[in-house]
Amino acid sequence: MPRPLRVAIVGSGPAGIYAADALLKSEVAAEPGVSIDIFERMPAPFGLIRYGVAPDHPRIKGIITALHQVLDKPQIRLFGNVDYGTDIGLDDLRAFYDGVIFATGATADRTLSLPGIDLDGSYGAADFVSWYDGHPDVPRTWPLAAEKVAVLGVGNVALDVARILAKTADELLPTEIPANVYEGLKANRAKEIHVFGRRGPAQAKFSPMELRELDHSPNIEVIVDPEDIDYDEGSITTRRGNKQADMVAKTLENWAIRDVGDRPHKLFLHFFESPVEVLGEDGKVVGLRTERTELDGTGNVKGTGTFNTWDVGAVYRAVGYLSDKLPKLPWDIDSGTVPDEGGRVMQESGEHLQSTYVTGWIRRGPIGLIGHTKGDANETVKNLLEDYAGGRLHTPAAPDPEAVDAFLAERDIRFTTWDGWYKLDAAEKALGEPEGRERVKIVEREDMLRASGA
Incomplete structure (x- = not known):
């Protein structure tokens, strides 16, 4: 046989x-x-x-x-x-x-070649995601002293990073975040999050549902500048042929025309701003310089020669995984x-x-x-x-x-084995039960191995 x-x-x-x-x-x-x-x-x-x-x-x-x-x-x-x-x-x-x-x-984080990208206070989104998701191979603490933060990129990872930075620790406590992440987020001083994309609303790579979720938090005021709502022929073609792109654009349009509310944390979605330099002083991030762009008719953009400087104390690049x-x-x-x-x-x-x-x-x-x-x-x-x-x-x-x-x-x-996963799963759920949470993630590799019966 x-x-x-x-x-x-x-x-x-x-x-x-x-x-x-x-x-x-x-x-x-x-x-x-x-x-x-x-x-x-x-x-x-x-x-x-x-x-x-x-x-x-x-x-x-x-x-x-x-x-x-x-x-x-x-x-x-x-x-x-x-x-x-x-x-x-x-x-x-x-x-x-x-x-x-x-x-x-x-x-891993894809690299981004910008002057100042290696300054203290400039981070890869993947590293931050690993920290707040309790990855065993990353440090247990994360510096969250900046009151104003820039996120480079207009994909779902950029949204995740911006949302986690803008939410309060207590909002996230019902989730599976481990204790070290909760304590770290309690010390987070960020009050303004600025997300930058070099192209327009029709070219954003957000998923419609993930984008709308930004507005669900009672602590996050999502702000879109009406000047950033612009389309050319290529953008219109994209919207007609891509239902998700059209839904994203409509959501952004609605946010651009509403009055700014009084939620304590402000999350700005900027379009037509191409990062050109991370500004530093004494080796630390103190700002971001961008060039204003404009559509060229095809959905792509070109520089206008107009530059803006943004007062931020940290920069996260969310330009893709590697x-x-x-x-x-x-x-x-x-x-x-x-x-x-x-x-x-x-x-x-x-x-x-x-x-x-x-x-x-x-x-x-x-x-x-x-x-x-x-x-x-x-x-x-x-x-x-x-x-x-x-x-x-x-x-x-x-x-x-x-x-x-x-x-x-x-x-x-x-x-570890599949049976070991059942043991680890049970251990994490047991940690969450006293607090009414589905689970609390175990972070240390040795603790995971022990709980799994490796």
Whole structure:
């Protein structure tokens, strides 16, 4: 009787779990069967759903329920706290599996080349998100002394950063934020948040719902300058062809024509302001310089030669995430992705790196919403299965699942399991129960390992 197809997936975020789901729904799952091991460098699964989604977005975190159902399947094993490139390498995975799918996502901040961007008080949004989401590998404190703050970027991450900075700590206390984050936010002095985009309202990358949520807080007054509501032919075309862009523009228009209220924290959404320099004094951020832009007819903008100076004490760049280069895999330095064709990893020679695949942000870059990764996963798995049917996968030397456990034991690697996640989940919920909260996130890696029974 033929053995099951053995597949390793590196990364337990939505991309990796969607790939596992696609494998389980394939014809191969019925005969000869599939056996899937998911490797995750964090002690807990779910990737950016756990460590990249703002704590006041429980609706998005609800996706975990669907992902949970996939990981509950008996054909899947989870190996948490196992770092690819350090604890296990590509050659090791090849010894145990017919195919390997990398779904490691993107967690670092994309760079922004501006004078002064390295000053004290200039931060990457991804680092701030990791802090308030209780990531175990970042510092436990965050400097929040600035009363006026700039956020560069007009995507959903910029909205998250601005909203967390503008809300009060007590507003966020009912969420899963750990104690160190609550204490840090209690000391937050920010009263004015300025979000800057170099193009216009029709080009903003906000999701309509996330944008509207800004206005739900009793403490945040969202302000849009009527001068920033402008469209050219390209912008009108965008609105006609993109329902989300049109909804965003309408929301911004409504905010621009209303009277400014008296909520204590002001959140300004600025358009047609292109950052040109972070201003500093004694090595610290003291301001931001922008150039006023105007539409050129195509939806793009050009500089006007008019400059504005903004009095801010901190600058957060939210200009996109960047993936980490993966050892032993080809790399496109410009896009920050692994070169591929249909999910097949492609070498410089133009040949497929046998049995090796990618999906999600490591494949196409950090664009699109979480649901878009499902299509990626389906395509990647389809091509893996085509290679399997065509006999193009390599044959692993040790396909027995127990060989993986023996390998990790021999290297003395402490790993968490899916059963361990249930224990950690229960421990976090127990921490929240006395305060009437759904959970309180455990932050320290050692505490996570202990709670998981690693």
